[in-house]
Amino acid sequence: LYSYNTCISACEATGDWKLARDLVDRIYAAGLTPDTITYNSAISTCAPSGNVEEALRFLDEMNENLIRADTVTYNACLACFKYSKDPRGALDFLETMKARNIQLNVFSYASCLAALEHVANIDNSMKLLAEMKEKSIRPNVVVFNTIIGACAKAKDKDLALKIFDDMKAADVKHDEITYGALIDACAKVGDWEKAISLLHDMVQENLKPNLIIFNACISACEKGGQAFKALEIFQNMKSQGVTPDVISYTACMNACEKSGMWQKALDFFNEMKDEGIAPTILTYNACIRACAKGGEPAKAVEIFNSIRDNNMSPSTVSYNSVMMALERGGQPEKALEYFREMLKSNIAPDNLTFNQCLKAASKLQDADLSLKLYGDMIKLGLKPDRFSFYCCIETAAKQGKWEEAVKILRTMHQEGVMPE
RNA sequence: CCUUCAUAUCCUUUUC
Numbered sequence: 098l099y100s101y102n103t104c105i106s107a108c109e110a111t112g113d114w115k116l117a118r119d120l121v122d123r124i125y126a127a128g129l130t131p132d133t134i135t136y137n138s139a140i141s142t143c144a145p146s147g148n149v150e151e152a153l154r155f156l157d158e159m160n161e162n163l164i165r166a167d168t169v170t171y172n173a174c175l176a177c178f179k180y181s182k183d184p185r186g187a188l189d190f191l192e193t194m195k196a197r198n199i200q201l202n203v204f205s206y207a208s209c210l211a212a213l214e215h216v217a218n219i220d221n222s223m224k225l226l227a228e229m230k231e232k233s234i235r236p237n238v239v240v241f242n243t244i245i246g247a248c249a250k251a252k253d254k255d256l257a258l259k260i261f262d263d264m265k266a267a268d269v270k271h272d273e274i275t276y277g278a279l280i281d282a283c284a285k286v287g288d289w290e291k292a293i294s295l296l297h298d299m300v301q302e303n304l305k306p307n308l309i310i311f312n313a314c315i316s317a318c319e320k321g322g323q324a325f326k327a328l329e330i331f332q333n334m335k336s337q338g339v340t341p342d343v344i345s346y347t348a349c350m351n352a353c354e355k356s357g358m359w360q361k362a363l364d365f366f367n368e369m370k371d372e373g374i375a376p377t378i379l380t381y382n383a384c385i386r387a388c389a390k391g392g393e394p395a396k397a398v399e400i401f402n403s404i405r406d407n408n409m410s411p412s413t414v415s416y417n418s419v420m421m422a423l424e425r426g427g428q429p430e431k432a433l434e435y436f437r438e439m440l441k442s443n444i445a446p447d448n449l450t451f452n453q454c455l456k457a458a459s460k461l462q463d464a465d466l467s468l469k470l471y472g473d474m475i476k477l478g479l480k481p482d483r484f485s486f487y488c489c490i491e492t493a494a495k496q497g498k499w500e501e502a503v504k505i506l507r508t509m510h511q512e513g514v515m516p517e
Numbered sequence: 518c519c520u521u522c523a524u525a526u527c528c529u530u531u532u533c
Contacts, residue, residue, distance in 0.1 A: 102520040109521090137521035144522090172522040179523090207523035214524090242524040249525080277525030284526080312526040319527085347527045382528045389529095417529045424530090452530050484531055491532070517532090 098129050105138040112145030121155075133165050140173040147180030171199050175208040179215075187212035188221070203229070203237050210243040214250055222247045236267065242274045249282035254291070257282035273304050280313040289314075289321035293330075308339050315348040324356035343374050350383040359391030378404070378412050385418040394426030413439075413447050420453045429457035448479050455488035464501065467492045483514055 101124050108117040117139045124131045136159045143152040152174045159166050171194050178187035187209045194201060206229050213221050222244050229236055241264040248257035257279055264271055276299045283292035292314050296306060311334040318327035331349050334341060346369040353362040366384050369376065381404050388397035401419040404411045411419075416439045423432040436454050439446060451474045458467040467489045474481055486509040493501040509516060 099520060104520090106520050134521050139521090141521065167521095169522050174522090176522060202522090204522050209523090211523055237523095239524045244524090246525060272524095274525045279525085281525060309526045314526090316526065342526095344527045349527095351528070377527085379528045386529065412528090414529045421530065447529090449530050456530070487532065488530095 098124065098132065098135070101129070101131075102135050102138055105135060105142070108142040109138065109144070112142060114139070114142040114146065114148055114151050117142040118151070131162075131164065133159075133167055133170065136164060136166070137169050137173050140170065141176070144173070144176045145180065147177060147182070149174070149177045149181045149183075149186065152177040166199075168200050168202055168205065172202070172204045172208055175205060175212065178212040179208075184212045184216045201232065201234065203234055203240060206234065206236075207239045207243055210240065210247065214243065214247040217247075219244075219247055219251050219253060219256060236269065238264075238269055238272055238275065241269055241271070242278050245275065245278040245282065249278055249285050252282075252285045254282045254286050254288060273299070273307055273310065276304065276306075277309050277313055280310060280317060284313055284317035284320055287317070287320040287322070289317040289323050289326060292317035293326070306334075306337070306339070308334075308342060308345070311339055312342075312344045312348055315345060315352065319348055319352035319355060322355060324352040324358060327352035341374075343369065343377055343380060346374060347377070347380045347383050350380065350387065354383060354387040354390055357390065359387040359393070362387035363396075376407075378409055378415065381409070382412070382414050382418050385415065385422060389418060389422035389425055392426060394422045394428060394431075397422035397426075411442075411444065413444055413450065416444060417447075417449050417453055420450070420457075424453065424457055424460070429460040432457045446477070446479075448474075448482060448485070451479060452482070452484050452488065455485055455492075459488045459492040459495065462492060462495045464492050464496055464498060481512070481514070483509075483517065486514060486516075 101120055105117045105120050121131055121135060121139055124135065136155050140152045140155050156166060156170065156174055175187055175190055178184050178190065191205065191209050194205065206225055210222055210225055226236060226244060241260060245257045245260050248260060261279060276295055280292045280295050283295065296310065296314055299306060311330060314330050315327045318330060327349055331341060331345060346365050350362040350365045353365065363384065381400060384400045385397045388400065397419050401411060401415060404415060416435055420432040420435050433454060436450065451470055454470050455467055458470060471481060471489060486505060489505045490502045493505060506516065
């Protein structure tokens, strides 16, 4: 049984819950009885894919077979919500745990906080923190780090820094991850100076900046429009023996592109390939956008096509980016061709895709097209925003159709979209 | 610290 459990545990790294399922069945087939650890491990394999259904199936199976489900079991289930379709379900599950008299611990709250990070507002996280206090469960470094991470996602840098102070006041020792989350909070609002100052702080405290820390700093400089600072950090990390990865390169490329140095962005692209680092789809997208900004639509198309040559699929953003390049290059018809190709390839268009098309329709002065696109957006459940309406109005305006323009303005009001 | 639970880093449109 110990051997089986070890194997099941190994499935977590790859998130292979099917294999875990098979191994559990084999335990029974071998005439053995799985224990709590077997199921706890099996449930954990469902976390990377956010497969809550399968996790709960394992939990039910435990109950049917009278295998005791403990706090770790329930915590493992909670962790499955993070990447599920409904991460907020973690809150309900926490209530289920209470109702079933499962003893909550710091892991329960940390898992729940991690699940909420991407979807909820920070108030929810703060409530959970308060609840821990009530229950005399002391928040640990992971709990604080997770909350700081949530502040970063919500672009609330000040709250992130305040939590950091609270953490110190509570005598909870911070670590590299704390700094990583704090620097990310600065990055998200483009405060590159604070990000770099935090980098220095951690060095002072004898915490060694790792790859993620440097990458977050590069991103902070990029967002703050400081391309040269970003490149400086890129050099610094190398001289400190930290090898840049694909994220470092992609972040640098974005920094270059944002500052108008699109050739430099492409240089990075070539350099990373020379280093034997495989680009991700995000890297390709950064390249395409650099070409778009540089007024090189042909190059953008070339790189777009090379995505498939490298056995990857263009993403929605890839299409949006290549369409942007073509539009900027004065080829709106060609941009629309890519839109059609996108639909054929079953890549889901998003709001930006449609806005891009509406912009093309405006350039082509094609009011019928813009009307059709508007209808398609609604059909697909996408919400036209101010820019979508703006394009429609512009198209009507170019054709002197003022009545049509006024009509669109009214629709806009009805839809609750505020005009500028 | 060796069978089971939680945390940080990269991409897209804005009137002229």
